[in-house]
Amino acid sequence: MTSVIETHNVIKTYRNSTALDGVNLSLEPGKIYGLLGRNGAGKTTLMSMLTAQGFQTSGNVRVFGESPYENDRVLSRICFIRESQKYPDAFTPKHAFRSAALFFSNWDQAFADRLVDDFQLPLKRSIKKLSRGQLSAVGVIIGLASRAELTFFDEPYLGLDAVARQLFYDRLVEDYALHPRTIVLSSHLIDEVANLLEHVIVIDKGRIIMNDDAESIRGSAFTVVGSAAVVGSFLSGREILHTDNFASLASVTALGVLTPAEKREAAELGLELAPVSLQQLVIRRTLAASTGDLNAVANHSLEVSQ
Amino acid sequence: MNRIVNVMRMQLINRWTFIGIPAVILVASFGLSWLIWSLVPYEGAKYSGGSQAIMWYFLALGIQSLTMTFPFSQGLSISRKAFFLGTLGLFSIIAVVTTALYYVLSLIEVATDGWGVNGRFFALEWIAEGSGLPMMVFYFTVMMVLFLIGFWAATIYKRWQTTGLLVTGIGAALIVVGLVFYITRAELWGQVGQFLGSQSQLSVAGWLAVVGVALAGGSYLTLRRAVP
Numbered sequence: 001m002t003s004v005i006e007t008h009n010v011i012k013t014y015r016n017s018t019a020l021d022g023v024n025l026s027l028e029p030g031k032i033y034g035l036l037g038r039n040g041a042g043k044t045t046l047m048s049m050l051t052a053q054g055f056q057t058s059g060n061v062r063v064f065g066e067s068p069y070e071n072d073r074v075l076s077r078i079c080f081i082r083e084s085q086k087y088p089d090a091f092t093p094k095h096a097f098r099s100a101a102l103f104f105s106n107w108d109q110a111f112a113d114r115l116v117d118d119f120q121l122p123l124k125r126s127i128k129k130l131s132r133g134q135l136s137a138v139g140v141i142i143g144l145a146s147r148a149e150l151t152f153f154d155e156p157y158l159g160l161d162a163v164a165r166q167l168f169y170d171r172l173v174e175d176y177a178l179h180p181r182t183i184v185l186s187s188h189l190i191d192e193v194a195n196l197l198e199h200v201i202v203i204d205k206g207r208i209i210m211n212d213d214a215e216s217i218r219g220s221a222f223t224v225v226g227s228a229a230v231v232g233s234f235l236s237g238r239e240i241l242h243t244d245n246f247a248s249l250a251s252v253t254a255l256g257v258l259t260p261a262e263k264r265e266a267a268e269l270g271l272e273l274a275p276v277s278l279q280q281l282v283i284r285r286t287l288a289a290s291t292g293d294l295n296a297v298a299n300h301s302l303e304v305s306q
Numbered sequence: 307m308n309r310i311v312n313v314m315r316m317q318l319i320n321r322w323t324f325i326g327i328p329a330v331i332l333v334a335s336f337g338l339s340w341l342i343w344s345l346v347p348y349e350g351a352k353y354s355g356g357s358q359a360i361m362w363y364f365l366a367l368g369i370q371s372l373t374m375t376f377p378f379s380q381g382l383s384i385s386r387k388a389f390f391l392g393t394l395g396l397f398s399i400i401a402v403v404t405t406a407l408y409y410v411l412s413l414i415e416v417a418t419d420g421w422g423v424n425g426r427f428f429a430l431e432w433i434a435e436g437s438g439l440p441m442m443v444f445y446f447t448v449m450m451v452l453f454l455i456g457f458w459a460a461t462i463y464k465r466w467q468t469t470g471l472l473v474t475g476i477g478a479a480l481i482v483v484g485l486v487f488y489i490t491r492a493e494l495w496g497q498v499g500q501f502l503g504s505q506s507q508l509s510v511a512g513w514l515a516v517v518g519v520a521l522a523g524g525s526y527l528t529l530r531r532a533v534p
Contacts, residue, residue, distance in 0.1 A: 053380045054533050072309055075383040086377035086534070088320070089370065095319045096378075102312040103382040142381070
């Protein structure tokens with residue numbers, strides 16, 4: 001058994017909508033996964049099925065090789081604080097952390113205290129009276145300090161200011177380096193988390209439309225900048241993802257990998273090559289998935305840029 | 307097992323919910339009753355229903371421990387079973403302690419001639435008849451049933467929202483109305499009265515225990531598929 005999570009054809013339907021449409025996944029231990037997708041794409045639903053907080057309509061979920069439902073052996077190794085996590089009415093953050101310390105065997109109180117300082121969280125204020133950002137901080141602190149073997153972060157940055165978000169990313173990377181574990185980070189702020197991710201899973205309308213190494217995804221496309229005519233002829237025959245025109249200049253993103261010879265040719269033609277951001281690629285792929293083919297996207301982006 | 311005990315400890319992290327507030331309610335309702343007794347110029351025994359107040363709070367507690375604490379327990383990866391057993395276990399302990407307290411206070415009440423003003427708060431006539439054990443069993447089962455009614459109602463709401471509560475509520479009301487209709491039609495009221503009059507604390511507690519077990523079973527089965 002090498003994978004932490006195995007799902008087989010997981011389907012979740014509500015009365016008149018399909019939230020998950022045949023999800024097959026396999027997650028390896030000791031990696032940071034990004035679960036990316038638009039609002040309502042099925043990210044939280046998928047994480048609920050994986051942690052047995054919700055129930056799939058059909059399909060099979062295995063976590064640490066077993067079904068997670070009502071299974072203390074599996075559950076005790078998982079932490080999933082949802083974005084809309086509820087807390088007991090009379091609780092303060094301090095109460096919440098003391099509860100978490102009871103159930104997560106790797107809980108590190110010193111680390112939690114440090115995070116409370118980082119996020120300037122008022123420990124003795126009732127949770128009901130916390131701001132959205134402070135509420136997110138409570139969830140982030142439980143997620144980090146629990147050091148669960150499998151930790152889910154569900155859009156953890158909601159309401160957090162830029163400083164707090166950066167602190168979260170920094171602490172996550174630091175602590176992950178010292179205590180490797182499997183982390184699933186759900187997000188729609190792709191550019192912000194792009195550098196953390198080792199593997200990217202993109203979900204759209206309940207389907208997995210991208211599931212690959214972050215490196216190979218970034219390498220799957222490139223951008224060429226230069227005189228519009230030269231760029232056009234250099235890229236002829238390639239699948240174009242996106243075009244931006246500035247006067248006679250063009251910046252065009254195309255799918256595929258350039259050979260060293262092609263790179264030399266580009267340099268000789270006076271063209272500049274640039275990497276493509278993960279966010280751009282995810283947006284293109286998501287739009288392509290909803291419209292059905294890449295040409296439609298290329299046309300769409302042309303319209304946008306004009 | 308360890309996780310069940312931890313659920314109890316988690317429910318007690320904020321001591322106000324399970325200990326502080328019931329204590330305040332008890333002291334306040336008793337204090338008010340005492341004040342009223344001492345003001346009423348009546349020589350006979352003066353009864354107060356104030357000892358119920360805490361029991362109605364237990365109904366609210368049943369609702370609260372599910373609506374607020376259950377979603378949180380899911381976030382801490384607690385299984386539904388551990389949550390159920392821990393919460394019910396803790397509440398049973400609280401009910402036992404409250405019952406014992408009521409018993410001791412009822413002894414004091416009798417010994418001090420109703421707290422010096424001939425008041426009756428804990429040693430209520432029918433409930434306190436005879437020895438202490440039936441009275442304690444009675445108080446205990448009443449508390450458990452009220453807590454479980456709140457807990458199950460909240461679980462039903464959690465799973466099927468307003469529709470679920472409406473269907474259960476209307477269903478329960480229909481059963482009661484149907485029963486009343488049948489008793490009236492069959493002219494059985496006399497027998498019903500006789501039956502009720504012949505009940506002792508222990509037999510009522512027995513009926514309540516049956517209801518309590520049914521409520522606990524129903525709550526657990528409903529909770530097993532509840533989503534935070």
